[in-house]
Amino acid sequence: xxxDRARPTPEQARAALxxxxxxxxxxxxxxxxxxxxxxAVTLTVYLAGLPFAVGGALDDSDWLLPxxxxxxxxxxxxxxxMALLAVAAKGWQEKTxxxxxxxxxxxxxxxxxxxxxxxxxxxxxxxxxxxxxxxWLVAASAIxxxxxxxxxxxxxxxxxxxxx
Numbered sequence: 001x002x003x004d005r006a007r008p009t010p011e012q013a014r015a016a017l018x019x020x021x022x023x024x025x026x027x028x029x030x031x032x033x034x035x036x037x038x039x040a041v042t043l044t045v046y047l048a049g050l051p052f053a054v055g056g057a058l059d060d061s062d063w064l065l066p067x068x069x070x071x072x073x074x075x076x077x078x079x080x081x082m083a084l085l086a087v088a089a090k091g092w093q094e095k096t097x098x099x100x101x102x103x104x105x106x107x108x109x110x111x112x113x114x115x116x117x118x119x120x121x122x123x124x125x126x127x128x129x130x131x132x133x134x135x136w137l138v139a140a141s142a143i144x145x146x147x148x149x150x151x152x153x154x155x156x157x158x159x160x161x162x163x164x
Contacts, residue, residue, distance in 0.1 A: 035152065039088035044148040046081045047121070051140035053077060055125035061132075109154065117147055 008016065035043065056063050056070030065073070093099050124140030127133070 036088055036092065039084065040148070040152040042081065042084050042088075044145050044152075046077065047117075047144035047148050048141045049077060050074075050121055051124050051128075051137045051144065054122065055128040055134075055137045058125050058129040059132075060129070063134075109151070113147065113151060117144065120144060 053070055053074035056065055057067065057074050059067065059070075063070075089099065120140050120143050124136040127136040
């Protein structure tokens with residue numbers, strides 16, 4: 001025979017569900033926390049410089065540096081960036097117990113970022129290689145830096161709103 005203690009009342013069940021939802025929301029907010037500020041700056045600098053390195057690597061003429069040096073600059077810059085990404089992710093996980101994730105962020109924000117930014121970062125250097133106009137690289141660099149700073153600020157605001 002069941003006792004009243006074994007079976008929660010409707011109010012107790014609703015309270016337990018609300019508490020579980022709050023824990024889930026808090027975990028999602030913590031998981032969606034933006035990158036540490038030092039890494040957001042690193043990411044912005046990397047994205048701003050990438051169009052120039054790719055453009056120099058794609059250009060047949062030796063624009064500012066020999067073609068092979070641009071490949072070295074691009075490869076070394078990417079290696080340093082990936083190492084710093086690993087440091088940021090590891091540090092964040094040690095600090096919070098939660099891995100840095102993007103899957104908890106709204107798709108309405110991520111789809112434009114993950115589709116538009118690669119087009120800018122690769123399209124502008126290709127346009128530069130075809131036309132020789134460095135304005136393509138300057139524009140791509142500005143767009144990439146603005147996107148990096150803008151998305152970081154949006155994620156900071158989202159975290160503050162969801163964490164409160």
